[in-house]
Amino acid sequence: xxxxxxxxxxxxxxxxxxxxxxxxxxxxxxxxxxxxxxxxxxxxxxxxxxxxxxxxxxxxxxxxxxxxxxxxxxxxxxxxxxxxxxxxxxxxxxxxxxxxxxxxxxxxxxxxxxxxx
Amino acid sequence: xxxxxxxxxxxxxxxxxxxxxxxxxxxxxxxxxxxxxxxxxxxxxxxxxxxxxxxxxxxxxxxxxxxxxxxxxxxxxxxxxxxxxxxxxxxxxxxxxxxxxxxxxxxxxxxxxxxxxxxxxxxxxxxxxxxxxxxxxxxxxxxxxxxxxxxxxxxxxxxxxxxxxxxxxxxxxxxxxxxxxxxxxxxxxxxxxxxxxxxxxxxxxxxxxxxxxxxxxxxxxxxxxxxxxxxxxxxxxxxxxxxxxxxxxxxxxxxxxxxxxxxxxxxxxxxxxxxxxxxxxxxxxxxxxxxxxxxxxxxxxxxxxxxxxxxxxxxxxxxxxxxxxxxxxxxxxxxxxxxxxxxxxxxxxxxxxxxxxxxxxxxxxxxxxxxxxxxxxxxxxxxxxxxxxxxxxxxxxxxxxxxxxxxxxxxxxxxxxxxxxxxxxxxxxxxxxxxxxxxxxxxxxxxxxxxxxxxxxxxxxxxxxxxxxxxxxxxxxxxxxxxxxxxxxxxxxxxxxxxxxxxxxxxxxxxxxxxxxxxxxxxxxxxxxxxxxxxxxxxxxxx
Numbered sequence: 001x002x003x004x005x006x007x008x009x010x011x012x013x014x015x016x017x018x019x020x021x022x023x024x025x026x027x028x029x030x031x032x033x034x035x036x037x038x039x040x041x042x043x044x045x046x047x048x049x050x051x052x053x054x055x056x057x058x059x060x061x062x063x064x065x066x067x068x069x070x071x072x073x074x075x076x077x078x079x080x081x082x083x084x085x086x087x088x089x090x091x092x093x094x095x096x097x098x099x100x101x102x103x104x105x106x107x108x109x110x111x112x113x114x115x116x117x
Numbered sequence: 118x119x120x121x122x123x124x125x126x127x128x129x130x131x132x133x134x135x136x137x138x139x140x141x142x143x144x145x146x147x148x149x150x151x152x153x154x155x156x157x158x159x160x161x162x163x164x165x166x167x168x169x170x171x172x173x174x175x176x177x178x179x180x181x182x183x184x185x186x187x188x189x190x191x192x193x194x195x196x197x198x199x200x201x202x203x204x205x206x207x208x209x210x211x212x213x214x215x216x217x218x219x220x221x222x223x224x225x226x227x228x229x230x231x232x233x234x235x236x237x238x239x240x241x242x243x244x245x246x247x248x249x250x251x252x253x254x255x256x257x258x259x260x261x262x263x264x265x266x267x268x269x270x271x272x273x274x275x276x277x278x279x280x281x282x283x284x285x286x287x288x289x290x291x292x293x294x295x296x297x298x299x300x301x302x303x304x305x306x307x308x309x310x311x312x313x314x315x316x317x318x319x320x321x322x323x324x325x326x327x328x329x330x331x332x333x334x335x336x337x338x339x340x341x342x343x344x345x346x347x348x349x350x351x352x353x354x355x356x357x358x359x360x361x362x363x364x365x366x367x368x369x370x371x372x373x374x375x376x377x378x379x380x381x382x383x384x385x386x387x388x389x390x391x392x393x394x395x396x397x398x399x400x401x402x403x404x405x406x407x408x409x410x411x412x413x414x415x416x417x418x419x420x421x422x423x424x425x426x427x428x429x430x431x432x433x434x435x436x437x438x439x440x441x442x443x444x445x446x447x448x449x450x451x452x453x454x455x456x457x458x459x460x461x462x463x464x465x466x467x468x469x470x471x472x473x474x475x476x477x478x479x480x481x482x483x484x485x486x487x488x489x490x491x492x493x494x495x496x497x498x499x500x501x502x503x504x505x506x507x508x509x510x511x512x513x514x515x516x517x518x519x520x521x522x523x524x525x526x527x528x529x530x531x532x533x534x535x536x537x538x539x540x541x542x543x544x545x546x547x548x549x550x551x552x553x554x555x556x557x558x559x560x561x562x563x564x565x566x567x568x569x570x571x572x573x574x575x576x577x578x579x580x581x582x583x584x585x586x587x588x589x590x591x592x593x594x595x596x597x598x599x600x601x602x603x604x605x606x607x608x609x610x611x612x613x614x615x616x617x618x619x620x621x622x623x624x625x626x627x628x629x630x631x632x633x634x635x636x637x638x639x640x641x642x643x644x645x646x647x648x649x650x651x652x653x654x655x656x657x658x659x660x
Contacts, residue, residue, distance in 0.1 A: 011640070013630035025637060033213045041367075044206045048363035051199055051349040052356030058195070059348020065332025067347045069195050070408075076202045077401050083209055084394045091390055103638040 016106035025098040032090055036083055043079055047072050128455035129271045136308070136463050137285060143300045147293035154497040155644065157294035157504060158225035158478050159381040162644040164299055166388040170395020173379050175302030176471040177204075177370070177396070178309060178403060180262045180431075180464050181532055186404070187437075188430025189352060190411020192423060194335070194345045196352035197411055199359065201404035203366025208400065210371045212393040217386035218551050218636040219377055224643045226475075227377050227543065228483040231550050234625055234632045236558040238488050243565040245483040247543040248374040250569055251535050252476035253515070255375075256469060258531035260519035262431075263465040265528075269432055270458035276520045282462075283516035286469045290477065290508045294501075295382060298470045305467035306399065312460040316434070317406045319441040320413035331409065334416035343420050358599050362533075365602030369536035372543030375471040378478060386639045410434050417441075429528075435461070473508050473515075480507035527582070534576050537601050541609035542568025549613050551636055554629045559620025560613045567612025568605060575601030 016022060050058055051069060058069035155161050164172065179185075182204065189197030223229040228244030260279050267278035289297045324330040336347055344351045353359040370376060380389040414422065414433040417440055426433040435457050439445055442453030481504035486496075519526070546564045549556045576582060581599050598604070635641055 011631075011634075013628055013634055016634045016640075017630040022634060022638070029637070037209075037213050040206065040209045044202070044367060045360070045363065047202065048199070048360055049356075051195075052353070052359035055348055055350040059346065059350075064329050065334075065336055065347060066329050067195065067332075069348055070198070070332075073198055073202050074405075076206055077405060080205055080209060080397055080401055084212065084397045087212060088390065088394050091387070096387065099638040102634070103640040106634060106638070106640060 011106050012109055013106075015109050016102070019102060019105050019109070021098070021102040021105045025095065025102045028094055028098055032087065036087070040079060040083055044076060047076060128451050129458050132455050132459040133271065133462060136304075136459050139304060140285070140289065140297075140301050140463075140466065143304070144289050144293035144297040147297035147300065150296060151294055154225070154482075154500045156296060157501045158378075158474075158482065159644070160295040160299050162382060162384050163296075164382040164388075166383060166391030167395055168299070168303060169379060169383050169388065169392035170399060171306045172299045172302040172382075173376060173392060173396035174399040174403070175304075175306035175309070175467045176375055176379060177373075177400060177468075178306070178464065179259060179468040179532075180266065180461055181258075181528070182403075183309065183313070183407070183464055184262075184266065184431045184434050184461055185429060186407050187410040187414065187434040188426060188432070190408060191414040191418070191426060191433035192344055192430040193352035194347055194412075194415070195349050196346075198404075198408055199349065199353065199363070200366065201407060203363055204370065205397070205401050205404055207367045207370035208393055208397045210367060211376070212390065212397075214548055215371050215377065215551075216380055216389045216393050217639075220380040220383065220386045220389035221639045221642045222551070222632055222636040223381055225378070225381060225482045226478045227374055227547060228479065228487075230636075231546055231561060232487075233550070234627045234629050235550065235556075235561055236623055236625055238491075239558050240561050241483045241487050243546070243562045244543075245479040245488075247372070247538065247546070247565050247569060248479040248483075249476055250573075251372070251374055251539045251543065252472045252479075252511075254531045254538070255373075255535040256472045256476070256511070256515045257518050257522070257526065258528045258535065259465055259469050259472070260515050261522065261524065261526045261531075262528050263462070263469070264519060265427075265524055266431065266458070266461055266465070269427065270435060270454070270461070275524060279516055279519045282465060282469065283512050283519075285466055286473055287509060287512040289466070289470045290473045290512075291505045295474060298467075298474050299379075299382060301463075301470055302467040305463040308460050308463050310399065310403065312457055313403060313406045313410065316413075316438060316441065316457070317409040320409050320417075320437070323413075323417065323441075328409070331412050331416055335412040338416055338419040340420045343423075345415055355597070355599075357603065361598055361600040361603035363602075364606055365533070365536050365540045365600055368544050368602075368606060369540035372539030372547065373535075374475040374479070374539075374543070375468075378475050379471075381643070384644065385642065410437060413437055469515075473512055476511050477504040477508035480504070480511070530576065530582060533600060534572060537572035537576065537605055538569055540568075540602055541572045541605035542566075545606070545609040545613050549610075551632065553617075554633075555617055555622070556613065556629075557617050557620045557622055558625075560615075560617030563616025563619075564609055564613030567615075568609030571605040571608040572601050575605055 060068050062068055062071055186197050186200055219230055222233055228241045231244040232240035263282040264275045264279040267273050268275045289301050339345045383389050383392060414437040418436060425436055435454050438457040439450040439454040443449035481500050485503045486500050542565045546561050579599050580597050
């Protein structure tokens with residue numbers, strides 16, 4: 001059974017982009033990705049700036065040979081792990097269902113309208 | 118050259134032969150499964166998220182990461198660790214901004230994504246140029262590194278070592294395509310992790326499993342002429358240069374073609390995202406362990422070990438392995454050295470194979486099929502044949518340049534250049550193509566041109582390159598940055614913006630709306646269930 005209207009090539013992309021379902025997906029993703037990106041870039045460049053401009057502070061000892069710099073470097077590793085897992089969880093629980101819904105709406109809209117010329 | 122002892126050669130050769138035999142076996146297996154362009158360029162999109170996470174790690178952790186960073190930490194201390202942090206945090210950029218979108222909108226190359234809704238030929242040409250520039254610099258750097266290392270560790274002549282590396286690399290790519298390359302990268306990642314975990318356990322066992330004791334010992338083991346420090350500033354003395362390097366590292370990974378094409382090998386965007394998280398944990402764990410290797414080398418080999426560790430301290434890790442195994446001349450020492458040398462060799466092979474594959478894809482899929490043949494007729498067999506020829510040619514050129522340039526070629530300069538071009542040319546254009554509605558073809562071409570030209574120009578006039586490493590001051594008194602990122606990346610973005618403003622909104626076959634919806638939802642993605650049913654002419658809703 002061949003149904004050309006279900007073909008992704010016949011989707012009205014403009015309408016799909018404007019559908020509330022797609023806008024909801026974009027908004028949900030942005031709510032996490034934008035602050036998370038700002039946070040990780042700030043934390044990372046804060047660390048780099050300290051390494052460049054506050055060398056004595058970074059070299060000062062927290063406990064014997066363990067320096068402030070090494071500890072702050074380790075916080076970067078923790079940050080990557082935490083943000084990575086947070087994104088993964090959100091993507092599975094929130095974005096994937098929203099994306100599936102937006103895709104379905106786009107396909108259905110193509111179905112209603114029939115193939116474009 | 119204590120490392121050229123005859124007894125070392127035998128063990129190293131046996132282990133090298135074992136690793137090479139294993140990878141050739143995989144290549145043979147992969148060549149039997151080869152069915153067409155999808156398997157050659159994208160391993161039939163059959164790689165799981167976990168496997169791809171391992172393969173990304175194998176593709177990413179070059180000899181510069183393993184031997185280079187351990188060596189930098191050995192010689193300079195903390196500053197070496199700054200590289201690790203940048204290399205790792207970069208994966209957040211990849212994950213948040215590109216991984217899933219690349220998988221959803223692309224087919225085989227990054228040019229697929231860049232040219233999706235732009236004018237095909239100019240946009241593809243620009244993307245292919247960016248890919249080839251990055252791959253060329255990175256490839257030559259790795260080949261030279263391979264030659265130097267194998268020469269030191271096994272005793273082969275430099276040229277023989279480069280040739281050997283090149284031949285095996287081409288075997289994997291030409292006969293086994295992406296499937297063989299992927300499994301070589303997976304094996305390498307496993308070998309590398311096992312190797313570094315064992316080494317770290319040996320190091321920590323010597324200090325009662327107390328990292329703090331290790332740091333103390335490392336710091337005590339310095340002399341007046343040491344550059345080693347537990348604080349920053351010994352290697353990267355100029356603060357603005359440190360920041361510039363930091364920018365290039367954190368954005369450069371998101372423009373490395375051999376990393377980005379790995380996302381085309383998994384079934385969908387979900388797997389692409391999962392594979393980044395797997396890679397983050399493997400790569401993060403690896404970089405923490407490199408500090409134990411670097412500080413361990415300082416604690417046990419001390420200042421006397423600096424000369425034996427060669428340029429940039431590259432041999433610090435193998436020398437430390439020899440020490441941990443019982444020292445020079447003992448069976449344990451020679452065996453451990455041979456194992457680490459083989460791991461380093463596997464490391465290089467996996468990276469160069471990934472690079473050649475990405476470059477051959479740019480030549481065959483972008484330049485040949487889409488630009489010269491104008492996309493018609495779509496001929497899978499021809500595309501794979503051209504890719505194989507391109508791989509052979511690229512490999513031959515890289516081998517030749519590496520041998521002619523010889524050990525004198527500055528490896529870190531070329532790796533730095535590769536990252537700078539990736540961050541300044543590929544990353545801005547890709548990001549804006551995916552997210553900025555107004556972005557147009559002129560913007561893409563101008564952006565890539567600005568990024569490539571400014572990075573290369575700034576690296577050439579940097580004091581380390583011209584007049585040279587030993588000279589006082591740079592060519593231009595006001596410019597003394599070794600890392601161009603802080604200037605070239607904004608220039609790349611500026612080029613994209615300027616071109617977009619000057620160019621007109623051309624009519625292209627596909628709209629931004631289509632790219633946007635597809636990249637965010639995965640609708641109609643290459644090789645997905647939807648796409649497969651569409652090809653089969655069935656109703657996807659019925660699946």
